[in-house]
Amino acid sequence: MLRSIATVSVSGTLVEKLAAIRAAGFDGVEIFENDLLYFDGSPADIRKRCADLGLQIMLFQPFRDFEGVSKERLAQNLNRAQRKFELMHELGTDLVLVCSNVNANAIADDALIVDQLGQLALLAEREGVRVGFEALAWGKHVNSYRHAWRLVDAVDHPSLGVILDSFHTLSVGDPIDPIADIPGDRIAFVQIADAPLQKMDVLEWSRHYRCFPGQGDFDVAGFADRVLATGYRGPFSLEIFNDGFRAAPTAATAADGYRSLLYLEEQAARRRVAPAAQQPLFTPPAPPSHSGFQFIEFAVDSTSAPRLAQRFAEAGFHAAGRHRSKDVTLYQQGDASIVLNAETDSFASGFFHTHGLSLCASAFQVDDAARVFERATSFGYAPFSGRVGPNERVVPSVRAPDGSLHYFVDARPDEPTLYEADFVLNPPAPDATHSKAEQGRLERIDHVCLNLPADALDTWVLYFKAVFGFEAEPAWLLPDPYGLVRSRAVRSADGSVRIVLNASQDAHTSVAESLNTYRGSGLSHVAFVTDDIFAAVEQLRARDVRLLKIPPNYYDDLEARYDFPDGMVTKMRDAHVLYDRDAQGGEFFHVYTEQMDGRFFLEVVQRTGGYDGYGAVNAPVRLAAQAQRKNGSTT
Amino acid sequence: MLRSIATVSVSGTLVEKLAAIRAAGFDGVEIFENDLLYFDGSPADIRKRCADLGLQIMLFQPFRDFEGVSKERLAQNLNRAQRKFELMHELGTDLVLVCSNVNANAIADDALIVDQLGQLALLAEREGVRVGFEALAWGKHVNSYRHAWRLVDAVDHPSLGVILDSFHTLSVGDPIDPIADIPGDRIAFVQIADAPLQKMDVLEWSRHYRCFPGQGDFDVAGFADRVLATGYRGPFSLEIFNDGFRAAPTAATAADGYRSLLYLEEQAARRRVAPAAQQPLFTPPAPPSHSGFQFIEFAVDSTSAPRLAQRFAEAGFHAAGRHRSKDVTLYQQGDASIVLNAETDSFASGFFHTHGLSLCASAFQVDDAARVFERATSFGYAPFSGRVGPNERVVPSVRAPDGSLHYFVDARPDEPTLYEADFVLNPPAPDATHSKAEQGRLERIDHVCLNLPADALDTWVLYFKAVFGFEAEPAWLLPDPYGLVRSRAVRSADGSVRIVLNASQDAHTSVAESLNTYRGSGLSHVAFVTDDIFAAVEQLRARDVRLLKIPPNYYDDLEARYDFPDGMVTKMRDAHVLYDRDAQGGEFFHVYTEQMDGRFFLEVVQRTGGYDGYGAVNAPVRLAAQAQRKNGSTT
Incomplete structure (x- = not known):
């Protein structure tokens, strides 16, 4: 199927964006109006550049606040549309995205809106272009794709279709099954974005936190599956507003975007319960077990x-x-x-x-x-x-x-x-x-923890999901004494391979410092499983391994928070063992060695009762202890 | 009056925090529990360190989820409290902050809560400590200071007071006048935080976006004034959760915090309509005109x-x-x-x-x-x-x-x-x-724009407010081709002095690059006022000044958006003049020179009809044009 991306999704000048988008493999682009306004050439120059690259301009966007307006405003808006349609001829695209009116004084009158969209459709027909109407999740009156589709259906003109956007649908929990009620040939265009779940204003969420499918928490594959079931034959097009992407290297972001569409197609194809998609989808070899x-x-x-x-x-x-x-x-x-x-x-x-x-x-x-x-x-x-x-x-x-x-x-x-x-x-x-007690107590690698540059987290999550078929857990925000670290674990379905990804938001956390000090892969530590943490500690100490000293106050607090068998907290304190307990009573015991070169260290972990995490609640005390160790003891 | 700050408000290890807090001038600190847990010494060591520095430990916090619980849980909670009271003896403080229960299963029964807080007060009395009860804005049942006060009032025990927090009050628009109904001696403690207005979940807002008073948008001075009117004689204590502060240099943040309390006292003293405060407040010489x-x-x-x-x-x-x-x-x-x-x-x-x-x-x-x-x-x-x-x-x-x-x-x-x-x-x-037309067309400095390091914005805003008596306008987030720039203008009340502060969120924007390339003060540009922008442009061109070329598409869009007199858009396009219009019809015309050394440039502006901004809507096209100019022309 055709793969497209909006120019707003990557950093750089328009020239840099188009080159990177083509190099990544995309068939086409949405030209975001601001990129056109800022480009120091004519729309025809952009058309030629895209043609030379072999990129199709699939959409021009956005055209705002058209419908549900007074008669006077409508005349102005039609005039504005006329100018943009002329621009589209120069640009060489025949489709424009009209997003639903967000003005406080937009008129909530469906009959009026149908009439006005009808006039726009007639103008588009005369100009030989098409209009796609999209409901913004924060539209004043029209804020769901179902409403947008009812209006488009009522207008019933071939120059007007509906545009679907996974963010506007999934962010507000709009049901996706009714997508199947829309004939595929009335869907003018489909925009794709994922996002991490956030408790925030949906407009701010949309403008700053969108990400590529697979990097967030939305059921984008379910959405794509429903779209494909309609017989829609247009492209999937990424439209990502993301503060990190705006600052990240253009080519790498574009490459990730293309991969994310491949991944989405694979996921959607697996979802398939409806008749086989009418579009050929990307079908890579199956992920490993x-x-x-x-x-x-x-x-x-x-x-x-x-x-x-x-x-x-x-x-x-x-x-x-x-x-x-x-x-x-x-x-x-x-x-x-x-x-x-x-x-x-x-x-x-x-x-x-x-x-x-x-x-x-x-x-x-x-x-x-x-x-x-x-x-x-x-x-x-x-x-x-x-x-x-x-x-x-x-x-x-x-x-x-x-x-x-x-x-x-x-x-x-x-x-x-x-x-x-x-x-x-x-x-x-x-x-x-010899007996096990005399051999090493470490059984296998439990997990590996990598320190990544800021903003590299999404790239790695996509890599592990796409190549390894891993699942990604929700991110944690961990306080280091000198800033915040964002941490996200990925793992195989059976938990036999687990990798924790840490990216520093700030320049002077230990995570950032380790990357500043050393180049190359940012290994933080390797954790090994034992079935007896205290025996393992005893063995390590017998061999003069220096363990990271955990502050005694940590254990006083543990004792206040949990019930433990007599002597247990003392045992943990003496062994510098950290502790976590999940809601089901599963337990996690873990201990760290001191760092080598102020950087790499080992962890030993014991899991009981199905505990499935990494003791993230203890990461701050570990980070603080490491910082204090580096700064010299303080008492 | 006494000035205090919570240790969570600044970066570093506890040792670094305490030293910086003392050096900044604070009388005391709130010890945030995590800082104690992560400290590699005993509570008595912290007590001694603070005593040596001359810092009073004014509060230990937080103690969570105490009230509105089952009988079994209450016994556990009292046991937990007992342990923390013992810790407080070691630490040398007699006041603990208990924040309202946030558990989904907290029991919404005021009589039960009064009984349970009463038991806590009795325990505190026996242990010779005091409890302050604070309503979190996201508390499950108790989420307003008025509710917290009603409960504390009903318990009516000298070991239990109410704690007020400006964030929890102002973030949710709780009225501040009823503060006057609380006797000053029943207010156990007062926490101070400001924040920029944000549309987001209040918990996330509180945890990541608080700032010092004067740096945000809240009426913290009004809040402080009401508190002082009660006769409260305790400290004002900063409690700031801010992602930037967590990563900023400890000493500078602590110094800004202290200044912000001085500024708050001055502002509160000016607000004063109630009887004169019973506490001596900071009264600096008046700000200038x-x-x-x-x-x-x-x-x-x-x-x-x-x-x-x-x-x-x-x-x-x-x-x-x-x-x-x-x-x-x-x-x-x-x-x-x-x-x-x-x-x-x-x-x-x-x-x-x-x-x-x-x-x-x-x-x-x-x-x-x-x-x-x-x-x-x-x-x-x-x-x-x-x-x-x-x-x-x-x-x-x-x-x-x-x-x-x-x-x-x-x-x-x-x-x-x-x-x-x-x-x-x-x-x-x-x-x-000679006639004016033959002289220079530039009349005076309109504004100066500074490029600042990321996270320096709050420091500068506080500086200009405190020293210059400036007002700060809301921040803009401006897209540069290579990342985002946060921009905030400060100005004198009469507008005769205006300074625009730009801080780059990302490493490769032109704002960041200018600071990477040059050290020293990050001057972006100086803007001069003219009363005839086109004549000024003509004069500049006659003297071979190179103006920043604005893409022609910008003008096509202007024409679609606004009504202009015939020929006006052509005139602007030819002169590379940018345009903005405010809601009242005030107009802003501005033009930029090319950059010197890829950095410093001049701007010429014309304001009509009371336009009071800086054309921030045009900053992205200017940033893109500068980036394209640096990368070489693209067509």
Whole structure:
């Protein structure tokens, strides 16, 4: 199907916008009037530029406050429309968006409005253009698509259709099923936007917080499905007012927008209960099913390699093997695998190496690695091919939004494992026959937490939803002593892979500082699961691992808030273990190591009773403790 | 009167907060519970730290969801209260804030609540502490101070008082006159916050958008006046939840907070219709009356001096004189004066010089310069003393928030003017006897526009209100091609001095880039008044001044939107004049020069019919035209 975007959705001058929109793959654009007004050339120049790029101008917008007006005003408005229709000829588009009147003195008289829209339709017919009428959610009288459609239906003129907009429909909880009552050929155009749920004035929400489908909380796929069921054959067109997008790099935003439409088409196609869509939709290979992290890989140099190896050894990891052809070492504990990559000619060294310790790659266990790779590249994410030695396994991989690598590894029952294929494995560690208590207490990776630049959150959420088929949880706003951090978790349906994304709103939070200090992927920490947090702490301490000291007042407050068995709070205080409890009584115990290089750290977590979060309520005390640790002890 | 602030109002660790709060001049603090929980020491350590600093801990807060609960929950809550009262002993404070229950299942039974608050009061009495009960604007059952007071009054126990909060009262439009019905000694504490008017959920508004009194839109002075009329003798305490403050430098925010309380006391004292306040209030010297800009002064070096001089000459300024003792030149046109300061050992050179062209000082005509100086320093703004030659006038001056200088100059009928005293003036320009049309068309400075760092807007607004007695207009959010700019104008009551403050929300707008490129005061442009914009343009063009080219489409849209006399739009298009019209028919014509160094430019404006704005609706087209100019023409 045709894919379009309104020029207001991306940053830059109109020239920059059009180039980026075309490069992203869009078939067409809506020209937002302000972009035309600010352009230092004629409408014909814009027409030519779009034609040269191969972009169709699908719509000109907006034309405001036309209907429900006095006779005198109507004459003025028709005159104004006449001028804009002439402009549309120059621009080379035949469709204009007329949005419902928001003036306080708009007349609430449907018969009058039908008459006036009818006059507009006749004028449009004479000028050889078409008018699409859209209900704004904050329209004075007309503020629902059902009302707009009743008016358009009453006018019953081929030059007048209705325009649907997912934001105006879903933001106010307008039911989507009645969309099916509209004949597809009477829908002039369809605008698409998602948004995070917010308790705020709908106009402000619309103007500042819209986002691409998949990045917000609306059922945009359900909306799209109902539209497709009508037989509508026009484009889906993104119309996004977003303060962050206005400031973000033009090309990257446009690329995300295009991907979000592909994702929407896939989601809508899955929803399908009505007859098959009359439009061909994007159908990528199915998303993977997950069974956990395969490994995470750090780029190291001669300084950081031994330090990091020692830290993981202290945390109970053993050196499990060396890569057959590369300067790469494998550390393991339970099902958790860590790879240290000291290659000097590799991607890692070129990209991350000179910047100290960095996460350069993550590998994920999936049902079919080749299929995920196909899926990722079908969404336009960049494939990666590395050097592969003889008999080593070719591991499909793509670049994540920050340039780091994501590998996909599938189980192959009849073949050697990835580690057997690529590594010279050490004999089992001497303690492998010992009891569990003597081995490491860490069982597997629970989650990985990444520090992202401000405004990168939406890009990553879309990436993980589109490529990995992840779900995204609602965002948290976490206070750091020096500003706010926005945090959002994504996870596989089964919870075997969980990634927490942190983006700093401000320049001096620890999240921002970690990105200022180091380039490359912003790894905050890796969390490992244990089934006995206190035994794990004891073991870490026996190996001289320094734990992040949690202020004692935190525990006094815990004691005031919850009932605990006798001695439990003392035990937590002594072990620097933080605590959370969900509404169902599920519990979360977690403990942090001190930071390496003022940045990277480890977390150990224990989940009971189905607790499914990340202890976000404790993030502020952790951030404050880390800040106090950096500033020196204060008492 | 006592001045206090909640620790949540400023950024940093608790140690940093307390030091900054004391340095700003506060008598005491509210300890916000999270700051205590995150502090890596005991409550007694905090007590000692505050005692060492000479800060009184006036309140511990918040204690949540106490009242309107089941019998079982009440027992838990009393137990929780008992623990917090013990903590308060350690902390060394005897007052706790209990805020009204926000739980969905809070019981709406006033008799029950009176009973439960009564039990809390008895417990408090036994523990030797006091409880203040505050209605949150979003409390489930108790959400107005009048309701909270009725409950407290019914309990009638000396250990229980009511806490008033200007935000919770003014945000929901609760009337303030009934405050007078509360005996002053039953008001346990008073919290102060202002906020910009916003259409949004009151909880979100409260948590993210509060600001210091004078920075927002609330009638905080009226609120404070009513409180004082009760005979209340406790402190005014700032409790500000503000995303910007959380990330801003601690000391500067605390200093602004203290000033804002001084300003509030002055404003409340002026409001006074009730008997004189029983508390001594801050009474600074009265704010000035204004009669315009005296001059604006640029720091120049050997490169920028001739270029800037030429630009002003092209704009119709003539060299009017040289300073008697400094390398400083005066340019004049009409009543507009520009000073170029090439001193190499001056403040200007040390601070701004190496960074190219900068505005280093502005001088303002006031009724009594010494009084404004006293006023500014009484608010804690830094005085400045420069080198003064023999017989030169000593000009009282202070440092503006960016370190540039603000001079105050008063009219002294029996003395030489400032220029006569300090400058060797040139003979009148040869064209002084010519007709006005042959002289310069610019009459005086209309306004100056400053580019500020993000989050500096509130600081500047407070500065101009407190020192200059200015009014602040509502903020505009202006789209630049690369992000958003927040713009707010301040002005003297008579409009003779107007300053527009622009702060970029994003890193790559032209406003932000100008601050990235140059350090020092972020002058955007200076606007001059003319009484004939087209004649002024003609004169500028005759002198080869390059005007900012406005896209022709802008004029086609103007023509569609307004009725103009024949030929008027063509005239504006040819002259690159922008246009705005207010609801009363007042008109604004304005034109911009191209930027110097990609930054500083001039504006010429004509106001008719009482138009009182700045053409903010045209800022986006101007910003886009400047961006296109920088990126090269696109057609």
